[in-house]
Amino acid sequence: MAGGTVLAQTLLKRAIEKGAKISYDTTVTTLITANDHSITGVKARVKNQVTSFKARYGVILATASIDHNQALAFQYSPQQYNDLLFNTCLSAKTDTGDGILLGQSVGAAIQGMGGCIDFDGKTGNGTDNRVPAMPMIFVNGRGKRFVCEDATYAYQYRAIFQQEKQFKTPTYMIFADSSLQADGAWWTADSLSEDVKKGTVIAADSLTDLATAINVPVDNLTASVTAWNQQASAGQDTEFGRQTGIQALAGKWYAYRNRATNLGAIGGLKINVDCQVLDNFDQPITNLYAAGLNAGGWIGQYYPGSGTAIAGIVHQGRKAAETISTLAAARMS
Known part of the structure; x- marks a missing residue:
């Protein structure tokens, strides 16, 4: 048992000890x-x-x-x-x-x-501020960054929902090979390879190819990644005030479609x-x-x-x- 199960069982036991009668079904x-x-x-x-x-x-x-x-x-x-x-x-x-x-x-x-x-049931991004977000950015259907990626999960997913309804397109997490070596990385090389095979993650050798694969404007996605890399190299997210995973992205490129749990x-x-x-x-x-x-x-x-x-x-x-x-x-x- 863990978490809520321990809590519920403890409260239930105490209630019964105090004379509570439970009527199930x-x-x-x-x-x-x-x-x-x-x-x-x-x-x-x-x-x-x-x-x-x-x-x-x-x-x-x-x-x-x-x-x-x-x-x-x-x-x-x-x-x-x-x-x-x-x-x-x-x-x-x-x-x-x-x-x-x-x-x-x-x-x-x-x-x-x-x-x-809402939270990201696969990566758990933002569910615990003691766990850093890995280097990546979120982009909307226009290829533009729109939210602080290490904010609390419910805030992120409210923004994701709004962006997806505004543009009637998915949003994506964009990351690269360099992300896998950072603290808080949610994929290993092996698990990433499996997700690429399944189609859960889209891989591309260039940002141009990645933009085409996820159907976002190439210029916008390139500009978003370039702006992030410039800020990350300076050690500060001046756009959204992110605190963790502030590292430039490099290597092969990947896109993971944001999907709420x-x-x-x-x-x-x-x-x-x-x-x-x-x-x-x-x-x-x-x-x-x-x-x-x-x-x-x-x-x-x-x-x-x-x-x-x-x-x-x-x-x-x-x-x-x-x-x-x-x-x-x-x-x-």
């Missing part, structure tokens, strides 16, 4: 409301039987975002929709925004939609600092809470990276429970 279908619009429980389908669960103090929605819901992605998040059509989404197939729909059914507001968690969408039910779900007038919906990527607005419209989602999952679940406990104690007193 249970699909919540409806939030039950009282006459004053407060949430009093849920209806759920358990083994094809509809069962009502009473919530004495509150319901916490924590069902992720709209990761695999094409209809909601089309409405709220063009980049997520694009990934669902053309790229790979690694999040659970059951992440379809159910909690968001449940919240909306009782008047909840949504916030922070429009972004997603998706870890899910961001955006969801609007919450306050107590994790209470808010309506469209910023008023708490009594007894309704949200946590993690089911909740929106606390990240923003693009994912900043570095495991930010984990902070929301753990902290907000705990914060919602603390709020429920505090309000319950106040009512009882």
